Amino acid sequence: xxxxxxxxxxxxxxxxxxxxxxxxxxxxxxxxxxxxxxxxxxxxxxxxxxxxxxxxxxxxxxxxxxxxxxxxxxxxxxxxxxxxxxxxxxxxxxxxxxxxxxxxxxxxxxxxxxxxxxxxxxxxxxxxxxxxxxxxxxxxxxxxxxxxxxxxxxxxxxxxxxxxxxxxxxxxxxxxxxxxxxxxxxxxxxxxxxxxxxxxxxxxxxxxxxxxxxxxxxxxxxxxxxxxxxxxxxxxxxxxxxxxxxxxxxxxxxxxxxxxxxxxxxxxxxxxxxxxxxxxxxxxxxxxxxxxxxxxxx
Amino acid sequence: xxxxxxxxxxxxxxxxxxxxxxxxxxxxxxxxxxxxxxxxxxxxxxxxxxxxxxxxxxxxxxxxxxxxxxxxxxxxxxxxxxxxxxxxxxxxxxxxxxxx
Numbered sequence: 001x002x003x004x005x006x007x008x009x010x011x012x013x014x015x016x017x018x019x020x021x022x023x024x025x026x027x028x029x030x031x032x033x034x035x036x037x038x039x040x041x042x043x044x045x046x047x048x049x050x051x052x053x054x055x056x057x058x059x060x061x062x063x064x065x066x067x068x069x070x071x072x073x074x075x076x077x078x079x080x081x082x083x084x085x086x087x088x089x090x091x092x093x094x095x096x097x098x099x100x101x102x103x104x105x106x107x108x109x110x111x112x113x114x115x116x117x118x119x120x121x122x123x124x125x126x127x128x129x130x131x132x133x134x135x136x137x138x139x140x141x142x143x144x145x146x147x148x149x150x151x152x153x154x155x156x157x158x159x160x161x162x163x164x165x166x167x168x169x170x171x172x173x174x175x176x177x178x179x180x181x182x183x184x185x186x187x188x189x190x191x192x193x194x195x196x197x198x199x200x201x202x203x204x205x206x207x208x209x210x211x212x213x214x215x216x217x218x219x220x221x222x223x224x225x226x227x228x229x230x231x232x233x234x235x236x237x238x239x240x241x242x243x244x245x246x247x248x249x250x251x252x253x254x255x256x257x258x259x260x261x262x263x264x265x266x267x268x269x270x271x272x273x274x275x276x277x278x279x280x281x282x283x284x285x286x287x288x289x290x291x292x293x294x295x296x297x298x
Numbered sequence: 299x300x301x302x303x304x305x306x307x308x309x310x311x312x313x314x315x316x317x318x319x320x321x322x323x324x325x326x327x328x329x330x331x332x333x334x335x336x337x338x339x340x341x342x343x344x345x346x347x348x349x350x351x352x353x354x355x356x357x358x359x360x361x362x363x364x365x366x367x368x369x370x371x372x373x374x375x376x377x378x379x380x381x382x383x384x385x386x387x388x389x390x391x392x393x394x395x396x397x398x
Contacts, residue, residue, distance in 0.1 A: 046381035056362070085369020086378045109365055123365045128378035138373060140366055148362050 001027070001077045003095075005069055013223050014067035015102070017202075017230070021058070021195035023077070024093040024104045029053060031081040032089050032108070035134035036126065045112060046127045053089060053108040054121060055194040057147040058232045061161065064100035065226035065281040073097050082135035086125045089134070090141040107143045121191075121237055150233045150275060160277045161229040163259045165250060173212065175247040176204045177267050182240045192238045192273075198230055201262045201276040204246030214251060216282050225258060229279035235272050243267035256282050327375050334394045337374060341367045350391040357390065371397065 003009065009019045032053055033040050043051040075097040083089050087109050095102040111121035149155050158165045178200070180186065185196035206221045208214070215221050238244060245267045252259045258280045264273040338345045344358045359367065372378055375397070387393035 085372040087365045087369045109362070123361050125365075125368070125378075125381065128380055136373070140370065144362070144366060148360075148366070151362065152360070 003075045003077065005071060005073045005075065007071070010069075010071065011066075013226055014065070015069035017060075017066055017227055018195055018199045020066075020095065020102060021060075021104075021198060022193075024095065024106065025055070025194055027077055027079045027093050028081065028089070028091045028106050028108065031079045031091065031134070035081060035083065035089075035132045036130050037133070038130065043110070043126060045110075045124045049112040049124065051110045051112055051124055051126060052121070052189060052191070054111045054191075054237075055232075055234050056088075056107040056109050057143055057150075057234065058107075058194070058230075059105040059143065060103070060227075060230040060232075062100065062102045062228045065228050066102075067226035067281075068100060069097070073099075075102075080135075082137050082141075083132050084137040084140055084144070086128070086130070086132075087123070088141070088144060090137065090143065105143060107141060107147065118239065147233055151235055158231070158261075158277060160231050160259070161279050163252075163254075163257075163279060165259065165261050165277055168250065171250050172263075173208055173248040173251070175245045176207045177243050177245050178203065179241070179243045180238065186240060190240060194232075194234060197232050197234065197264065197274050197276060198227075198278075200244060200264065201246065201260075201278065204262055204264075205248065205251075205260050205278070208248050208251070214253075216253070219283060224283040225280040227278060227280050228257075229277075231275075231277040233275045235274055236266075238266060238273060244273065245270065253282070258282055326377055329371070329375055329394065329397050331394060333374065334371075334390075334397075337370045338367065338390060341370060350394070351389055353388055354390070 003023070005015065009023075010016055011018070029040065033043075036043065041050075043053075045051055075095050078094050078096070079091055080093075081089060081091045089108045091104075091106045093104045093106065095104075110124050110126060112124040114120040114122050150158070153167075156167055158167075180192055180196060180200060185193060185200065187193040202222070209221045215224055217224050243266075245265045247263045247265070249261045249263050250259070260278045260280070262276045262278070264276065265271060266273055335345075335347060335350075342358050342363050349357050354364070368379055368384060379397070383396045384393070387396050
């Protein structure tokens with residue numbers, strides 16, 4: 001699929017990561033439906049309940065910061081999809097341009113609603129009559145093992161793009177609470193959309209950076225930094241109208257790079273919603289463009 | 299194509315674009331107790347043989363473990379597990395009996 005980057009694909013500082021997640025997720029979903037041989041609305045379990053492929057984890061790696069993408073840049077998207085049993089679909093999605101490739105490794109599992117009017121989900125599988133045409137894995141993808149360990153909180157360290165995040169609960173900063181926007185952060189099934197998690201995390205990170213005075217320059221953090229790697233581990237969903245609490249569990253800076261680990265949890269019961277690990281290039285380093293002047297309005 | 303965590307193992311018999319036929323699932327691989335336990339322990343290392351008779355909620359298996367277990371069993375047996383069989387087995391031992 002060929003994409004010419006224009007304003008819908010862009011944010012204030014280059015390629016929109018929210019759009020990129022939506023695009024890559026949609027490619028995963030479309031390939032999945034092609035493998036199953038059914039449109040998404042026809043995905044049902046044996047009891048006839050509607051199924052949703054929910055994201056377990058996404059690892060994103062960008063060869064260049066998102067701010068390197070410019071208007072009218074041309075990209076081609078390729079998807080390599082495989083499945084493990086009837087439950088898991090794993091993909092590698094590459095969004096490749098002339099100067100860099102923006103890649104994502106994605107893992108989904110099927111889920112259905114526990115009750116029709118709530119967003120609590122339970123794992124489920126399509127009816128056994130569905131047969132898949134994608135590559136069949138003989139073993140679980142390594143990302144599944146990592147996701148399970150992360151979900152249980154059993155990891156002592158997590159490495160992202162060469163940086164080791166240590167698990168030190170004492171390093172956490174005061175949390176930021178916000179309510180996801182139902183007009184943008186939720187999908188057509190009224191579920192908190194997987195692509196919203198990075199954006200919500202960025203919003204929380206920016207608020208903490210401003211509050212704690214962590215920005216390296218006088219620039220707005222959204223213009224002074226740009227993502228090069230992101231790991232998202234998804235644990236549960238959130239009802240429309242419920243608030244999300246974001247806690248920065250670690251924020252480190254080394255040279256021209258910042259490393260942030262944010263735990264998202266439901267504000268009402270503090271149950272973990274996701275862990276998001278982010279690596280960003282900073283404007284005053286040797287790799288950034290250097291001139292991050294504000295773009296014209298509109 | 300990049301692979302962040304390393305390549306997964308693909309069954310060459312089921313390459314991309316190959317649509318499985320019903321007869322592909324007829325060569326069912328039998329499930330014996332040793333293999334069942336080995337699969338359980340590959341999903342959750344802490345699983346002990348003494349836990350086979352425990353109700354699933356009292357085992358260390360969480361929801362993702364259970365989904366991985368179901369997938370690993372399906373891959374081993376070469377066919378999807380019927381939802382009724384899966385949901386009606388109260389313990390791992392009952393599941394083994396239903397699948398054997």
